[in-house]
Amino acid sequence: MTTRVVLLSMISVGLMALDHRQHLTAPVREGVQTVASPMHYLVNLPFDLVDHASVNMRSRRALLEENARLRDQHLLYDARLQRMDQLERENIRLQGLLESSYEVEDSVLIAELMRVALDPYRHILQLDKGTRHGVVNGQPVLDAHGVMGQVDSAGRTTSQVRLITDPGHAIPVQVNRNGLRSIAYGNGNLRELDLPHLPHNADVQPGDLLVTSGLGGGFPQGYPVARVTDVVREPGEPFARVVAEPTAALDRSREMLVVRSRTGDKYIDDEPLEAQK
DSSP, rough: OOOHHHHHEEEEEEEHHHHHHHHHHHHHHHHHHHHHHHHHHHHHHHHHHHHHHEEEEEHHHHHHHHHHHHHHOOOHHHHHHHHHHHHHHHHHHHHHHHHHHHHOEEEEEEEEEEEEOOOOOOOEEEEEOOGGGTTOTOEEEOOOOOOOEEEEEOSSSSSSEETTTTTOOEEEEEEETTOOEEEHHHHTTTTTEEEEEETTOOOOOOTEEEEOOOOSSSSSOOOOEEEEEEEEEOOOOSSSEEEESSSTTTOOOEEEEEEEETTTTTEETTSSSSOOO
């Protein structure tokens, strides 16, 4: 038994040495490798598929997380952009209001809109300034473009303004071109004022600018009110039908000027001529 083992060992060593020098078994090894290679592939295939699926799942999860993060970031940037756009528009409005305050010859107080009356038949606004800021009943209210209305009631910290288009409001005006005087009445339409008592031969025409006449003491003289849009003279009617469009942005302005009118040589609040906020 021992002799057989030694003989086989010697033969094995001889064959290994011969193969190392002559490569006699290379074709055999290549054949065996060729046959065994598909088997190796089949054995490793489940493991390869699991690894590939795991990589794909990690990649998909990472892409989904990245997509969600970018979507949230995009939403945040959109919100910031809208805020910046709103601030830019507000800055433009305030700049226009500030420029208009220098053109007003009376002391003014800058107030901001708080709310709008929901009743469609009453054009009432609420401002964030009241009697503690010097607001009193009857004071004119302007925006950067013209007369908006008049303080209807003033509380301690807020006040209500009746717009010139309210059906219960009337304002003395005159045609800026020739000084023709009339009264403009609100009719409940934010785009219209009526001048119902002008005769047929009155010198008024579309495009004429109407300004406050100063009569009655409610509004200082010379502030823009409206621009005539339509003049209808019907035969048989005693008066012409004159319609004007307010120059103020009644449905858009958020910042307004409350005019502190003068009585004699003093302001009603005894404060100097200046724009305050």
